[in-house]
Amino acid sequence: MSTRLATGGRLINRARSVEFSFDGKRLSGYEGDTLASALLANGETLVGRSFKYHRPRGIIASGPEEPNALVGTGEGGTFEPNQRATTTEVFNGLTANSQNAWPSLQFDIGGINRIMSRVFPAGFYYKTFMYPRFAWKHVFEPFIRKAAGLGAAPTGKDVDKYEYFYAHVDVLIVGGGTSGLAAALEAGRSGAKVLVLEQTNTWGGRAPVDGVDINGVSAEDWITDAVSELSNMDNVTLRTRTMGAGVYDHGWATGYERLTDHAPEIGGPRHRLWRIRAKRIVTMTGAIERPLSFAGNDVPGVMLAGAVRDYATNYGTSCGDVMVVATNNDDAYRTAIAQVQAGLSVAAILDARVMADGALVAQARDMGIRVETGAAISKVKGSKHVTGVAICAQAGEGTPTEEIKCDVVAMSGGWSPIVHLWSHCGGKLNWDADQAMFRPDPARPPLGADGNGFVIVGGTANGYLDAASAMKDAVAQGRKAAKEAGHKPAVAKAVKAVSVAESAIEPIWQMPQGMSVKLQTKTFLDYQNDVKVSDVRLAAREGYESVEHTKRYTTLGMATDQGKLSNINGLAILADSLNAEIPQVGTTTFRPPYHPISMGAIAGDARGDLFKPIRKTPMHEWITENGGFFEPVADWRRPYCYQHEGESVKDAVHREIINTRTNVGLLDASTLGKIIVKGPDAGKFLDMMYTNMMSTLKVGRCRYGLMCTENGFLSDDGVVARLDDETFLCHTTSGGSDRIHAWMEEWLQTEWWDWKVYTANVTEQYAQIAVVGPNARKVLEKLGGMDLSAEALPFMAFKEGEIGGIKARPFRISFSGELSYEIAVPASDGQAFWDMCIEAGAEFGIQPYGTECLHVMRAEKGFIMIGDETDGTVIPQDLNMQWALSKKKDDYLGKRAQQRSHMADPSRWKLVGLKTVTPTDVIPDGAYATDGTIRDNGVKHMIGRVTSTYYSPTLDRGIAMGLVEFGPDRMGEIIDFPTLDGKIIKAEICDPVFLDPEGARQNV
Amino acid sequence: MSSVTALNGATSNGIINVADAGLMGMITLRGDLASAGMAKAVKAATGSPMPAMRQITTGKSGAAAWMSSDELLLMVDYADADAVVAKISKSLGAAHHLAVNVSDARAVFNLPGDQIRDVLAKGSPADMSNDAFPIGEVRRTRIGQLAVAFWFTDAQNAKLVCFRSVGGHIMRWLENASEIGSEVGFH
């Protein structure tokens, strides 16, 4: 079993131990350990259960490619499922728990699926759960949902903080191994602005583990010098614990920085999502080792050879006392040699190649290690841990010739360059048959805004697996990146890496080559999703020839590791099954992120009170403190009503209506859009924007206007005031201010750019306060400063001056049918003016009112509301607003479209008023009118719909407006509105103006 | 007079400090920026020369910031804004232009500190490096979901302007982005 070695471990600090827990068990490790290395050091080799068959699983890898060792970390508000033990750093107090096992890791009841594995082949769910149809929702799905899944979703609110950071650089280098550092040195010395991202906490990558020398010193020493030189460059930023997550169009990339995962006590944001724009992106992401496909290759204790070496060299941890190595290449021999050098034993190296004669092979033989060529593992022995292997000839079908006892199997199927980031944005790959791997095709890179390739790949990731050529390539690519980013590389300094030469790999896609079907069902390709060699072969037999189809049918590569270990092996098996070549089958699509990133990082700071900006008027605080019951109106919050203590919302609305109609009410109308339109051509321009004639409006007067889209549909309405000969002030709806301003600018900039008109959005310059009701004038006269009599300021006029000592522009406009002044004051004085009105109005019964009161009062007057009477399909003619469509003008936006045959159809639903026959009835919102007939499709024939409906306290009855077929011709007719509870509300078609049709109340 | 800003004197302290800049006179001025009349009007209003593209210039009585190819934002004393608008209109006379007081339509922040670029880069996709955004330039961009403009007055001080209704939101955003412990160390 695995244990801590007495010495060694370049990344751990033996002077500082840390305490952590795994499944409630208290364990200790060293500072610098990953959770995986610490678990191995504690002899914990069983870390999880597989997804489908609940097979016992152990740690396979030492990096983000790890498929098995997924744990939940933290508790409550810091709980995070599916964290890889191999990328989780241990710290004092870390709590980790295994997943997908119940009731316990050692005894998992779901393991029954393992015994049943013969009935769970590829496509099992698709095949089994089709009939009967009703059973899917009620029987199969709930069961599958309960049994499936990885870690549990967190239930508590995430207590951590996350943020974005936007960075612009010349050269982004992803990967801080020796290649990345060499490239960074070249780019940095050229003066380019460089950002280097390394996903682990350590610079240098694998070179120190593999015994590479650079420029005559150990890799470790060279790395120290390189990092020191880079740290001293002002134009270079180095970031560890930051993974290059994705590459996107036009040189955009994301980086995932984990700031506090390794030390929660330091505070600050937990993760930072770097959003990077780079002129060139250099991916120096190295390679991932492939597993070998032999029976029982998922038994805990079977590990990647490189990982076993990592644990020994980096963490001073042995993965077992007696090792068997299975390989098809020379690199795995390094693991065997390291094992012996650590004082442990290697029972045998099983090399599938017939010939093995490289320098590393010779070295192993010289050390007395038993090397078997042309050999393979027939089957791994053991269930919760490896106890031995049965060996056989690679050339055969798997008949065991011998059993060898061991407690760790180190396997290597060769290395695959990490091409994910190269491929994210369209970089293409070539199959390198000699090295049995896909590598980037430099002739087909992802293209940037200038049409040139913007991703450059180098080093091992570029297919140079030996240290010398990888380093040579890295230097060249670093210089290329600097040059393409507009900088001149400095005089080249040779960087020479030396490692032991290796002999050729032999591609081995299953072991032994003729393995029986029985062995295939125990040979795993995708550990996380439990996809076996037999599954892929079955998929091929069933006609899934496309790799993308096979992936979805078998779920190969669809787990959280996205097939980092399984994809190449899987598609090689598929190619073999189809009798095709590997490049013909091709790869599945690589999509970002490279490795899962937290939802918190994706959300950044947009959560809680920063999730969505809320627009507040100058009186917002006062409204909040005075019973305001808010509703969203576009991005604004407006009070629906002001609730008195103990009062219901409905009662508050009724009180506000009666008070405003009887005494005086006060409305915060600041949200209305206000746009200045000025210039010699302003009148001509507004004649195009509005359906009405605006150019004839007299200075000092107001006119209500409609705006339509070019499709003829109503888009906004409001009152226009002419401030002077060349200047108009256009009011828009609350939701329309930005949209209408942009609409005006669009026409001025892109169609009529020769017209002399300027606009400015002054919506927020003013607090607009409506004083409404029979006592409105009395309140304002008490404040003084301006003659507000009917003669001095008649209906539909405005004045400028001061009221109560505050600069004010009162408009005599009314949306309620009452005597009404809408007074614009500077926003900074809004609250002061509001306070004055409340104080002065006390003796006249003033009360603030909200939007619902406003809505009911306008409906009582038959005034339309954009968004109620209109929905993007309604034209002014539908609302009987022909009076607002100027006939004197040649054109206005939407005029031509309103003449299309369908728009002119007399049977279009038209606006009418509706009075419920039983006055206490109120038609529900959105109700449709029917005529009692049924259409061919079995649906009730609809002849209209309600657009606004309220109980009117003024009239003490239900009132509504609606669009009804031939409505205006059917006055007095009674029509039916069926309700959802099966009743029918009867309503009489009437004029939509329910109150004061003569306008006597407002015109005083 | 009881005029109040949207921020009502709010401040916060962190890796940079954030403070309500108080009432500031602001005028949107649109017109032909290449004309001599416009330069004269800007000079008379603020004492500053006509700013070139994306520039901000300062003078004895104010500053002029380039907002777009036909628009400036003039900054003057709050109490003077209306008078300055009148003066500009008189000076430009019949020349086609638009001058309007927008002093109350904005919230203005003072941002003192040595990590301003890093803090703003948490919300704005604009290149915040000194090369791309030197002192003397105004950047119009967004912070999160909201339009803002900002500029450096010196290496340790910046001003940020946003719409008044979202001043509270930007205040909260700045406070959050400048919390101790969230240093980035990039710029």
Added chain:
Amino acid sequence: MLSLTCPNCGITADETDLHCDGQAHITRHGAGSNDDDLETYLFMRNNPKGVHFERWRHVYGCGKWFHAARCTMTLEVFGTYSAQTFEPPKALINKIKKKRPEFEGFVK
């Protein structure tokens, strides 16, 4: 995440600072136009696989509209230019033709 250079203020801005509004150089057909012209104006749009001329607005920046010539396949941006034009500048057309010999030129 595209980036485009606004010709009005010189800023190279992220897509999130911009707003795209489809095909450029559309002729308005208003009152008095025939049904075919109206239909073309309101509803007919090119959808080329390749070179396309688009309307963009620097919405979070200077607020101005501009036009961009862009390849819908590779996302290459050939250039951006003033929105106050009836057709793309000759120099830009020539530049595109050089890069894309199969490009037949601007067709309205």
